[in-house]
Amino acid sequence: xxxxxxxxxxxxxxxxxxxxxxxxxxxxxxxxxxxxxxxxxxxxxxxxxxxxxxxxxxxxxxxxxxxxxxxxxxxxxxxxxxxxxxxxxxxxxxxxxxxxxxxxxxxxxxxxxxxxxxxxxxxxxxxxxxxxxxxxxxxxxxxxxxxxxxxxxxxxxxxxxxxxxxxxxxxxxxxxxxxxxxxxxxxxxxxxxxxxxx
Numbered sequence: 001x002x003x004x005x006x007x008x009x010x011x012x013x014x015x016x017x018x019x020x021x022x023x024x025x026x027x028x029x030x031x032x033x034x035x036x037x038x039x040x041x042x043x044x045x046x047x048x049x050x051x052x053x054x055x056x057x058x059x060x061x062x063x064x065x066x067x068x069x070x071x072x073x074x075x076x077x078x079x080x081x082x083x084x085x086x087x088x089x090x091x092x093x094x095x096x097x098x099x100x101x102x103x104x105x106x107x108x109x110x111x112x113x114x115x116x117x118x119x120x121x122x123x124x125x126x127x128x129x130x131x132x133x134x135x136x137x138x139x140x141x142x143x144x145x146x147x148x149x150x151x152x153x154x155x156x157x158x159x160x161x162x163x164x165x166x167x168x169x170x171x172x173x174x175x176x177x178x179x180x181x182x183x184x185x186x187x188x189x190x191x192x193x194x195x196x197x198x
Contacts, residue, residue: 007064010071011053017075026077027146039070040146042192043129046070065184072181073145083171086151089182092174103183106190107165110154113194115163118156124193125152136166144185147176152193 014022019030022037029038037048047056048070055067089105090096099105114121118138125132130140136153143149149170157163167186177185 007068007071008053010068010075011050014048014071014074015050022074025079026074027079028074037074039074040143041066041070042142042144042189043127048074065188069145069181069184069188072177072184073148076178076181077145077147077176079147080172080175082147082149085171086168087171087173089167089169089179089186092169092171092179092182094179095174098179099183103180105167105183106187107167109190109194110152110165111163114154114165115157118154121154121193128192142189144189145177148173148182148185150185150189152189 019032019037022028023030026037026039028040030036031038034047035050037050039046039048044058046062046066049056055062055070057066088095090099110121114124121138122132122140125138125140125142128142130142130152133139133141133151133153135151137156139151139153141149141151150173151168153166153168155161155164169182173182
């Protein structure tokens with residue numbers, strides 16, 4: 001007996017969900033004619049096309065990680081107020097258990113890219129619509145998806161300490177997404193903040 005692909009299960013659950021309810025919970029829009037949700041993502045928008053079972057960006061279909069994140073977000077997001085308090089990911093529900101190998105938070109790529117250039121980090125963050133915060137040597141808040149604020153804090157390298165980067169979530173984050181989806185959200189943000197040079 002073949003097991004169903006987990007992502008197909010998410011598509012089926014989303015197709016069966018009331019669109020107006022999903023859109024309201026996720027702070028997204030639903031286009032009934034196109035049978036598609038339009039979800040803000042950083043400084044752009046993605047189209048979650050139910051009939052095609054594809055998530056589309058400006059340049060065509062997005063990858064597995066973005067698809068997984070958007071499906072989980074649309075299914076689990078809740079229309080609740082932010083707590084307004086930053087929390088270490090490991091302090092969220094199941095975070096201490098989950099955020100360890102092989103699910104370490106992807107800070108190393110940021111440290112390598114910007115540990116010696118805070119100004120370059122600021123430029124990259126602002127290009128993605130980041131809002132500056134007063135933490136570390138530089139910090140920015142992002143809305144990768146509408147109801148889940150995430151902060152990235154950077155400390156530059158110096159003679160005594162290597163560069164450090166740290167993620168923080170609003171304390172409500174684990175009520176919006178499961179921890180595995182929060183991890184994927186961090187990965188997607190890092191890929192946009194520090195794209196690999198080819």
